[in-house]
Amino acid sequence: MEGAATAQALSRIGLAGLAVMGQNLALNIAEKGFPISVYNRTTSKVDETLDRAQNEGQLPLIGQYNPRDFVLSIQRPRSVIILVKAGSPVDQTIAALSEYMEPGDTIIDGGNEWYENTERRIDEASSKGLLYLGMGVSGGEEGARNGPSLMPGGSYGAYTNIRDILEKVAAQVEDGPCVTYIGEGGSGNFVKMVHNGIEYGDMQLISEAYDVLKNAGGLSNSELADIFAEWNRGELESFLVEITADIFNVKDELTGNGELVDKILDKTGMKGTGKWTVQQAAELSIAAPTIAASLDSRYMSGLKDEREEASEIFRKEGLKEEISSDINGSSLDKKRLIDDVRQALYASKICSYAQGMNLLRAKSFEKGWNLNLGEMARIWKGGCIIRAVFLDRIKKAYQRNPNLANLMVDPEFAREMVQRQAAWRRVVGLAVQKGISVPGMSASLQYFDTYRRSRLPANLVQAQRDYFGAHTYERVDKSGAYHTEWAKLARKARV
Numbered sequence: 001m002e003g004a005a006t007a008q009a010l011s012r013i014g015l016a017g018l019a020v021m022g023q024n025l026a027l028n029i030a031e032k033g034f035p036i037s038v039y040n041r042t043t044s045k046v047d048e049t050l051d052r053a054q055n056e057g058q059l060p061l062i063g064q065y066n067p068r069d070f071v072l073s074i075q076r077p078r079s080v081i082i083l084v085k086a087g088s089p090v091d092q093t094i095a096a097l098s099e100y101m102e103p104g105d106t107i108i109d110g111g112n113e114w115y116e117n118t119e120r121r122i123d124e125a126s127s128k129g130l131l132y133l134g135m136g137v138s139g140g141e142e143g144a145r146n147g148p149s150l151m152p153g154g155s156y157g158a159y160t161n162i163r164d165i166l167e168k169v170a171a172q173v174e175d176g177p178c179v180t181y182i183g184e185g186g187s188g189n190f191v192k193m194v195h196n197g198i199e200y201g202d203m204q205l206i207s208e209a210y211d212v213l214k215n216a217g218g219l220s221n222s223e224l225a226d227i228f229a230e231w232n233r234g235e236l237e238s239f240l241v242e243i244t245a246d247i248f249n250v251k252d253e254l255t256g257n258g259e260l261v262d263k264i265l266d267k268t269g270m271k272g273t274g275k276w277t278v279q280q281a282a283e284l285s286i287a288a289p290t291i292a293a294s295l296d297s298r299y300m301s302g303l304k305d306e307r308e309e310a311s312e313i314f315r316k317e318g319l320k321e322e323i324s325s326d327i328n329g330s331s332l333d334k335k336r337l338i339d340d341v342r343q344a345l346y347a348s349k350i351c352s353y354a355q356g357m358n359l360l361r362a363k364s365f366e367k368g369w370n371l372n373l374g375e376m377a378r379i380w381k382g383g384c385i386i387r388a389v390f391l392d393r394i395k396k397a398y399q400r401n402p403n404l405a406n407l408m409v410d411p412e413f414a415r416e417m418v419q420r421q422a423a424w425r426r427v428v429g430l431a432v433q434k435g436i437s438v439p440g441m442s443a444s445l446q447y448f449d450t451y452r453r454s455r456l457p458a459n460l461v462q463a464q465r466d467y468f469g470a471h472t473y474e475r476v477d478k479s480g481a482y483h484t485e486w487a488k489l490a491r492k493a494r495v
Contacts, residue, residue, distance in 0.1 A: 136192020153188025
């Protein structure tokens with residue numbers, strides 16, 4: 001095993017778990033010139049990956065059919081990426097592989113894992129002398145194959161062992177590869193979780209823009225395709241806006257009738273990272289109303305049967321579901337509505353990203369991760385699902401002021417919010433008037449309006465809390481905590 005010929009034949013890295021994401025990431029690594037060993041419990045997946053490696057350019061990929069051969073085929077210090085379903089399958093895979101691993105070897109979990117599971121596994125690996133990374137991978141199947149955004153957190157030593165590979169495999173943008181060492185512990189998984197929460201918000205806001213344009217503006221799918229394509233050439237340029245334009249153009253091949261988007265059941269699926277984001281925001285007392293609204297909307301979409309019944313009940317009471325368009329073919333009105341919705345979508349997105357960044361900062365402070373928010377924005381510029389042109393400006397905002405309290409108050413973004421707020425209010429107002437639900441846009445607008453007000457009605461809430469629970473309150477004109485016998489004074493006032 002120690003002979004020179006054998007040593008040359010050893011792989012630079014290994015990957016276990018060959019569902020499509022695993023296969024694509026392995027092929028990406030091989031294509032960048034790093035010989036890779038692959039393993040999967042179901043051996044047909046190994047053969048499938050080997051066939052693809054041959055067909056996609058005779059790539060340096062070696063298939064292994066049991067954990068021992070797999071681990072021993074990798075050069076030391078070994079680095080093994082695991083891409084299996086989050087939870088107990090990860091623990092089972094680690095147990096099977098670590099039996100043959102040696103101190104100094106590294107395990108990298110590339111799944112959407114709960115960050116505390118990663119922190120537990122770091123400790124368990126450490127007791128065997130193994131290094132561990134929890135690495136967020138974004139970009140879907142296409143990103144995994146051609147260049148994802150990578151968010152590795154955990155052992156810095158483990159990161160340096162594979163840094164050269166990650167920097168070649170990641171998406172490439174003008175200011176470097178879309179990967180950086182995130183921080184210690186489960187920080188990589190946490191950052192990926194928040195990325196997914198922002199993604200939930202983005203998708204919800206885009207769907208609301210579609211709803212308003214279609215139902216209040218009377219726009220056809222082909223008009224919507226053109227509008228989103230045009231938006232993708234401006235400030236809204238992003239992966240999600242680009243694919244939305246594509247979606248409106250796809251015909252329904254099954255029936256040969258109309259566009260496919262109209263035949264899709266309006267019931268959204270989810271894997272859980274959005275829920276985790278909202279739960280963490282609540283734990284850390286961080287307002288994330290846009291992301292929360294997007295999660296609630298997914299829950300509401302799941303009540304399809306109930307919504308159909310409710311629609312019928314309210315129709316009988318005289319409340320029609322149909323929304324009449326006031327545009328009446330006037331190109332001027334239609335043009336203005338389209339431009340208003342564009343501005344409302346942009347301003348709402350800024351709020352969603354502001355909430356995500358605030359959550360990252362709060363968690364970083366709690367855990368001592370020392371996250372670099374500008375660098376988070378930079379590695380999201382390419383490869384990932386939320387990649388967007390304006391992430392470069394978010395990066396620059398945090399470079400200008402690393403202690404920025406909120407993205408909205410960066411001078412550039414503040415100016416843009418003010419310029420767009422009239423259009424934003426018109427869109428939300430029109431939607432409310434028409435009975436079109438825009439929870440994400442309105443939550444974003446309320447977030448903006450609440451944050452920009454120097455005085456809120458919270459003084460009344462504090463008075464109520466002190467009245468029924470003697471919780472005390474502070475005054476605006478004197479320091480200290482105060483309690484008032486409200487009921488006694490109120491009775492006196494009535495006399």
